[in-house]
Amino acid sequence: AAGVIQSPRHLIKEKRETATLKCYPIPRHDTVYWYQQGPGQDPQFLISFYEKMQSDKGSIPDRFSAQQFSDYHSELNMSSLELGDSALYFCASSFNRGHKNEQFFGPGTRLTVL
Amino acid sequence: QKEVEQNSGPLSVPEGAIASLNCTYSDRGSQSFFWYRQYSGKSPELIMSIYSNGDKEDGRFTAQLNKASQYVSLLIRDSQPSDSATYLCAAPGNTPLVFGKGTRLSVIA
Numbered sequence: 001a002a003g004v005i006q007s008p009r010h011l012i013k014e015k016r017e018t019a020t021l022k023c024y025p026i027p028r029h030d031t032v033y034w035y036q037q038g039p040g041q042d043p044q045f046l047i048s049f050y051e052k053m054q055s056d057k058g059s060i061p062d063r064f065s066a067q068q069f070s071d072y073h074s075e076l077n078m079s080s081l082e083l084g085d086s087a088l089y090f091c092a093s094s095f096n097r098g099h100k101n102e103q104f105f106g107p108g109t110r111l112t113v114l
Numbered sequence: 115q116k117e118v119e120q121n122s123g124p125l126s127v128p129e130g131a132i133a134s135l136n137c138t139y140s141d142r143g144s145q146s147f148f149w150y151r152q153y154s155g156k157s158p159e160l161i162m163s164i165y166s167n168g169d170k171e172d173g174r175f176t177a178q179l180n181k182a183s184q185y186v187s188l189l190i191r192d193s194q195p196s197d198s199a200t201y202l203c204a205a206p207g208n209t210p211l212v213f214g215k216g217t218r219l220s221v222i223a
Contacts, residue, residue, distance in 0.1 A: 102148065
């Protein structure tokens with residue numbers, strides 16, 4: 001079965017640079033979520049999109065922005081990168097079924113900020 | 115603030131034993147609960163979903179939900195070394211997931 005695709009898988013950036021992470025949800029899934037997971041931490045919700053509209057916003061810094069495109073893929077744009085942004089970034093997708101929407105995670109992008 | 119609490123462990127069990135993982139949640143309105151397995155450096159993998167009180171079995175895994183006690187658990191029968199991972203409890207289902215801190219399970223051969 002098709003899974004969530006994320007690119008790139010690894011990314012190394014310098015402080016104050018920008019980064020763009022991409023996510024391709026499972027076909028026919030209409031909702032995309034972005035999570036950040038620091039070392040030894042549980043995943044923290046950043047932002048989500050349902051049918052190309054922002055649906056929820058979590059602890060996403062103002063330096064980050066995201067959008068979902070007409071083909072349902074999503075991009076997380078990160079600017080003025082800081083050392084503390086080094087983390088695993090996961091995208092998850094689901095088909096909205098009310099409280100039963102199971103979220104399936106992509107393999108993640110490991111971002112390292114030097 | 116919705117909260118999900120888990121014992122961080124580590125929980126060590128011998129191979130072939132039953133591993134029992136527990137989770138409590140604060141939001142009485144939560145209707146859905148999910149168990150994810152996460153290997154170090156990998157993404158969370160959904161292994162069980164449960165929406166109703168009682169037990170739900172899938173292979174070696176059984177999820178148990180008690181809404182009155184705001185308690186959800188995961189039992190892993192015949193534990194294998196490959197089950198060694200961090201298990202994350204998550205709720206609710208119709209908004210972004212709130213994860214517990216995860217329980218680290220170690221199955222000793």
